Amino acid sequence: MLEMGEGDVPIVPSATVxxxxxxxxxxxxxxxxxxxALKHMGGEWVFPGGRIDPSDYPVAGDHDQAALHAAIRETREEADVQITLEQLHFLSHWTTPEGARRRYSTWFFLAVLDADAEIRVDGGExxxxxxxxxxxxxxxxRDTQSPFRLMPPTFVSLVDLADFRDCATARAALGARPPRRYAPRMIMQEGGVCFLYEEDAGYANLVEAVSGPRHRTYMINDQLEYIREGVE
Structure with a gap:
């Protein structure tokens, strides 16, 4: 089922691992x-994932369960890795901001793989x-000569994991934390954009320069900065 966003842009349910x-x-x-060669995000580095198919719904309208099944299917299709429901931990949910040409409602799941897991990509998508x-x-x-770039949801997910020394510690800590939900609002900047998240003091009125809690990502000249201050 597709939700309709601003300007009748469909919001497509999807899942990412x-x-x-x-x-x-x-x-x-x-x-x-x-x-x-892909028109949408061609050359970008991403996590395994994609849109939720009708066959992913064990029960009609149950997006949460469908997202789990889609996450398993997409990981198998894109990386040739079989994961189970028990391996998936609901990490976050992202909704593409208004104003984007394509919008997604995406469940992000953490999955711990064996150190020797073999990855095989299809060479197509x-x-x-x-x-x-x-x-x-x-x-x-940070190396401006490198072509390596990430989109904000991928970058923020890496920030979430950066301080953990191993997978067990990460899984335990993130498993004890409620999933974070991101519905960004955009403020255009010279050379890029500022994405405000709901806990940010400037979110409601779409104001960048404001006192109070800050929860935002700057994407300026292909550089990313994630700020989370004064937020529980």
Missing amino acids: VPVRDGPQGLEVLLLQRNR ISAHRWVRPQDAFAEI
């Missing part, structure tokens, strides 16, 4: 590169994969 493993130097996250420590991904983004 954030796969993690214990690497030689700590927690690593799996990223997949979308084929550069997905052209490559890599395991990366969040800290290394941040350093690569």
